[in-house]
Amino acid sequence: MIKAASVGLGWWSDELAKSIQRKSKKIKIISCYSRCLKRRISFSKKFKTQYHNSYKSLIKDPNIDAIILTSPHSLHSKHAIQALKNGKHVFVEKPMATKSLEAQKMFICAKKNKKTLAVGHNRRFSSVFDFIQSLNDQKKIGKILHIEANFSAPGALGYKKNFWRANRKESPGGAIAGLGIHMIDLMCQFGGKVISIQSLVKKYAVKVNIDDTTSALFEFNNKCTGNLTTIFACPFTSKFNIFGTSMNIFSEVDSNKIKIIHKNGNIKKLNLLDKKTLLLELEEFADSCIKKKQFRIKNLEAIHNVKIMEGIVKSSKLNKKIYL
Numbered sequence: 001m002i003k004a005a006s007v008g009l010g011w012w013s014d015e016l017a018k019s020i021q022r023k024s025k026k027i028k029i030i031s032c033y034s035r036c037l038k039r040r041i042s043f044s045k046k047f048k049t050q051y052h053n054s055y056k057s058l059i060k061d062p063n064i065d066a067i068i069l070t071s072p073h074s075l076h077s078k079h080a081i082q083a084l085k086n087g088k089h090v091f092v093e094k095p096m097a098t099k100s101l102e103a104q105k106m107f108i109c110a111k112k113n114k115k116t117l118a119v120g121h122n123r124r125f126s127s128v129f130d131f132i133q134s135l136n137d138q139k140k141i142g143k144i145l146h147i148e149a150n151f152s153a154p155g156a157l158g159y160k161k162n163f164w165r166a167n168r169k170e171s172p173g174g175a176i177a178g179l180g181i182h183m184i185d186l187m188c189q190f191g192g193k194v195i196s197i198q199s200l201v202k203k204y205a206v207k208v209n210i211d212d213t214t215s216a217l218f219e220f221n222n223k224c225t226g227n228l229t230t231i232f233a234c235p236f237t238s239k240f241n242i243f244g245t246s247m248n249i250f251s252e253v254d255s256n257k258i259k260i261i262h263k264n265g266n267i268k269k270l271n272l273l274d275k276k277t278l279l280l281e282l283e284e285f286a287d288s289c290i291k292k293k294q295f296r297i298k299n300l301e302a303i304h305n306v307k308i309m310e311g312i313v314k315s316s317k318l319n320k321k322i323y324l
Helices: 011-019 037-047 055-061 073-085 100-113 127-137 176-191 277-289 300-320
Strands: 002-007 027-033 066-069 089-093 118-121 142-154 195-200 213-220 224-231 237-244 245-254 255-264 269-272
Touching: 002 055, 002 277, 011 027, 011 037, 011 277, 027 037, 027 055, 027 245, 027 277, 055 073, 066 277, 073 089, 073 100, 089 100, 089 224, 089 277, 100 118, 100 300, 118 277, 118 300, 127 176, 127 237, 127 245, 127 255, 142 176, 176 195, 176 213, 176 224, 176 237, 176 300, 195 300, 213 300
Parallel strands: 002 027, 002 066, 066 089, 089 118, 142 224
Antiparallel strands: 142 237, 195 213, 213 224, 237 245, 245 255, 255 269
């Protein structure tokens, strides 16, 4: 049993904790830390944990095996490296970092200290991903020509000025770090690495100082194209579609729905099982900590996802295609 501590106590830390506390035999949260005492006390009462009054004391606690990081994006690298140097395994919520250079430093530190560093891209554990991956492994899709994805939500419409996500340092390119990077990760699993980006990043609706409407066109090294849309100011959408020479696949990732149009015109609609993706990713993290299983999201893949996020922002700023 991996004994973990949750750091950065907000909505998502609660979601991760709810997925495993008193449910998993592989990992449990035994302590927590936030700069806010009220949040420390609230989390510890809700999930029956202890709490630490400083991050330093938490990462030096010999009873803690691993840290679950849901702190602000720009602090991921600093917090992860401190924990890794103190002998802790680290599960860090996506994005791995806000800058690819910082993500690379995290990766090097984990290797040097021989600890697991896992990045939480939970859609990689979804039924939709598994189903499409199986089709691709069996070569049923044919040559993949284009991938399109849209992950959008209205969250930023309600952001207040002092909310940590409501600034460009934490939310570069609008909704990429919060939403779009999930789809970037999936797109790269079928398209390969992104080699060129042309993007538009705009602010049309939100009141805080971030962008809300992002669109990017990619070229992948598997010789296919892709386009990503991620909007922080519209109703919830989670779509991932693939166009191949043998079939087109239209999926709703978070609703576990798939529609396939075969080249002969036949249409098949599927409702897949709802997998507990948060439980699955945290248990696989626990297995990787004790070397039973390799965590499926490789650090180099997570670093590449951050490079793409940086590239989208750069392309829009320069108003031209850029190459990674």
